[in-house]
Amino acid sequence: MINNSDFPNYFIAGENASVLAQKNYVRYVKWDLILMCAGAMLTIYNYSYQETKQWIYILSGLILLIAFVLSLVIKTKKYEDVWYRGRALAESAKTLTWRFMTKSEYFETDLSEEEAERRFTERIKEIREEFRDINSSLKAADLRKDIVTSKMLTVRNSSLQDRKDFYLKNRIDNQIEWYTSKADSNKTRYENWFWAVICVQFLALLSIGFLIFKPASNYNFVGLFTTLSASFFSWLQLKKYQENKEAYNTAMSELNLIKSEAKYIDSEDAFAKFVLDSENAMSREHTLWLAQKRI
Structure with missing residues (x-):
């Protein structure tokens, strides 16, 4: 731990x-x-x-x-x-x-x-x-x-075997679990917020229809629903749920493939290369995340 x-x-x-x-x-x-x-x-x-x-x-x-x-x-x-x-x-x-x-x-x-x-x-x-x-x-x-x-x-x-076990449990497995959880969470939130955008846009259309048939009405919900739609969409852009989900899925899949090679580690050199490959995979995910945030 x-x-x-x-x-x-x-x-x-x-x-x-x-x-x-x-x-x-x-x-x-x-x-x-x-x-x-x-x-x-x-x-x-x-x-x-x-x-x-x-x-x-x-x-x-x-x-x-x-x-x-x-x-x-x-x-x-x-x-x-x-x-x-x-x-x-x-x-x-x-x-x-x-x-x-x-x-x-x-x-x-x-x-x-x-x-x-x-x-x-x-x-x-x-x-x-x-x-x-x-x-x-x-x-x-x-x-x-x-x-x-x-x-x-x-x-x-510690010994090679102890370092290997420690790395697999506290770095590889922990990171795979984190990526999986975050990917699923971002997928759910993306779908929820996108449906919210669609719903308020539909309500804005209904409001326009209402005013067409009731032009003398003192109620006008169009501004509210269009502002809500723009705000929800801005929140989606801020949180980047879809992009994050794809980045986490890619990193999790790559890391899982690398993990499968752990059973072949039988020397310090092999373990050193294994760690380097794993860390590079996680660095790529973070670099992609950072690049998306800079767009």
Whole structure:
């Protein structure tokens, strides 16, 4: 069993910064969309009294002002960039850590413990420089943690069979399970939200039909349903359920194929290559995810 606290400081710092930025970004976008929908709701009924209309306009203006401020916060705080870059930092440090623990490429078995630690620290420094643009978002309390943890050394100093078993259980199986769960979850959410888009678009059509036959009506739901449709579609674009599902399915399938080769591992060199292939497969999934988010 391995926990987040068993990984190096820059993994923990990047992970925490990414999670916090993601929560803030999604929260602000969600409330921005909710406020836009609330503003549209106020326009449903055409009030006959001028004073009532004035209060509705004032309330609508306040709602739109808050939404405007939220949009400015999203733009200036750059939560999305920290979310992506923090995730990339964490994944880079995690991959490096697994290669260190399993004695894979650049941390081979013939190295002394001191030399392996020195190499690992140098690579962490390189990663730190690569992601120096998000240094201000990393917590000092996370950065003061160990670069090489006791768990990393314990796994590295274990036998080939123990390292192999540990890697298969805590990296390969764990990641396959995570990919499978995420792929199924994203598929379900994509279908639910897309059906929601279709439903509100249909309601907008019905509203237009109602106004055609009742042009004198004081009720107009068209603005509300079109705003809801645009908001739901924006949420789909934000979460990228369909793209994520495909990326997770691809990575899970590739990793499952690689796992089937584990039974042929009978030497340190074979295990080192196995780990390298596995980590490259997981890195490709993350690179694809990051590229999709940048589009």
